[in-house]
Amino acid sequence: MAKRVLILPGDGIGPEVMAQVRRLLDRIGGFSIDEGLVGGAAYDAHGTPLHDDTLAEALKADAVLLGAVGGPKWDTLPFADKPERGLLRLRKDMDLFANLRPALVFDALAGASTLKTDLVRGLDIMIVRELTGGVYFGEPRGIEALPNGERRGVNTQVYTTSEIVRVARVAFELARKRDRRVCSVEKANVMESGLLWREEVQTLHDADYADVALSHMYADNCAMQLVRQPKQFDVIVTDNLFGDLLSDCAAMLTGSLGMLPSASLGAEDADGRRKALYEPVHGSAPDIAGRDKANPMACILSASMMLRYSFDRTAEADLIDRACQEVLNAGIRTGDIVEPGMTPVGTVAMGDAVLAA
Amino acid sequence: MAKRVLILPGDGIGPEVMAQVRRLLDRIGGFSIDEGLVGGAAYDAHGTPLHDDTLAEALKADAVLLGAVGGPKWDTLPFADKPERGLLRLRKDMDLFANLRPALVFDALAGASTLKTDLVRGLDIMIVRELTGGVYFGEPRGIEALPNGERRGVNTQVYTTSEIVRVARVAFELARKRDRRVCSVEKANVMESGLLWREEVQTLHDADYADVALSHMYADNCAMQLVRQPKQFDVIVTDNLFGDLLSDCAAMLTGSLGMLPSASLGAEDADGRRKALYEPVHGSAPDIAGRDKANPMACILSASMMLRYSFDRTAEADLIDRACQEVLNAGIRTGDIVEPGMTPVGTVAMGDAVLAA
């Protein structure tokens, strides 16, 4: 039976990179594809960054593919209407608690990093970021007026045992398929929620994953170590907010943000299926939107992650990954990763090249 | 009248780097110096990481110089007894709300960065981190047992108008003496406290600092931009937690953590004096402690910041900064910054060299 995929192109370059993915999925076949709106595009159409009907579609789909959300056009909207709220609601209501963000350096692009090439060649970090808890969703939150005429802004960082354990389990399981090393990151020296995080991760490790090497690191030190010696890491597991910063920092180490996919996964149900959303790490890049300049590879590789994690179509996923490698090796490059002597192409031509490969 | 300086060497390499500073201050003269305990050293002596008497001394001093706190010996202490709590209590009870962390690349050390040299040569960022608010001190906080047998960890991110305005003012004032550019960093797209931060900084700017260029950036993007193109920044102002990560990331970009000082400042009183604590950015480095290996320069340059910011002794501060430059240019290096063909020295010999210069 055809798998139901919901495509949410979103804003900025989202639609044009997604168009290339769509061509690829049509070629591969076996999907029943619907499209919907999210972010600023949804706000413009429905006055909300995620319509209830779209959420319902997402909950029924076997997987969701998302482009990117946001842009200056919607920057002045009230907090609850911002494009980002659409994405955050999707994550929360689909219960996608584990965000997998690989920071991978492609051999052909090792020189693209701002770091010295030796330090990043062969880099392969997997960041597992908690995605439905912490300060992103904690209550109480808001801005209140104080009697003295000032205002006060509040957010709450909160984690429970089970929230920590389920995301740590994903990290340990992934580590078993990689180099069997997990580094858990928090500020246990300053925040009690971080101390709980550390203790629960350690307890889970000792009970179920003693075969994986576990270390703990403070988030500030992790930000340093990523810059100092990124190859020391295998799997990093951390909370929603630290994960936001650290995964972006790690992504930038690769020098090619336009290449990085991500997966956001929910819990396995009785049939071993899990809700999942796949999206490129890059943003909506409004400055180059609609000009056939965006690199569709991150979005294409997100589709490949979907084939791998949601549909067990490993052969096709490998095929796509190899096709991307080949295209890079052939020197076919969008503007973000082009180097002297290579063939500069636009978004559509890059899609052509991957399809051909 | 002699200025009262309280020296708190702390743990690990703290005492040995501070010994070199002490020699320097004795040479310069004009200080009445006391020493006290903080961190693990204070815990070992008094069962608390900061004794009330030491806090009282700090409050009376014209400036405090601190080495570093922490180490594995005290890692298993309960939260309230950890070495870090001593430092945090000092910051809070002295009301040192503005933490100035320069990320500066010394010409002689541009090659030490893990980033490509062109990207960091001449780098000069000033990070102004809020230091007495946010999630570091917000209530409620703690770990509670839930009825279902789980636990729940909570911390609270909270900022008021006046907390934001006073630290932003420091950033704008500093920018006026530099390149007149301030980048304010938060997650206003996700956190209401960040939205308040953005609005208050903008309002202050428009009212009092329209001559300074103000931009706003999300914290995850800032982590990226620091790695991508660090020289785009002049002054960065941000909250306590983001400042912790971003200043460490920026510090590591320089490749020479052992060179970076910091200042933590309170409000000006009626006489134009402000409480102040100066400390190197590096930690206590327990692995090399007591072995004459640590680089005392960050601590020496912290003393120079003290002369400059607390005592208006600009000439002496310049003298120290120049002496450090000269020593570097002469190829005299501790282990952390040594390169082939240079003269490797220990902590004491480095102190000798700076004194001689």
Ligand SMILES: CC(C)[C@H](C(=O)O)[C@@H](O)C(=O)O
């Ligand atoms: C768009 C924004 C809400 C989001 C986040 O902060 O999680 C983004 O930065 C990300 O990392 O996916």
Ligand SMILES: CC(C)[C@H](C(=O)O)[C@@H](O)C(=O)O
């Ligand atoms: C030691 C620790 C409490 C401290 C902090 O988190 O502020 C340190 O990392 C720093 O940046 O000064």
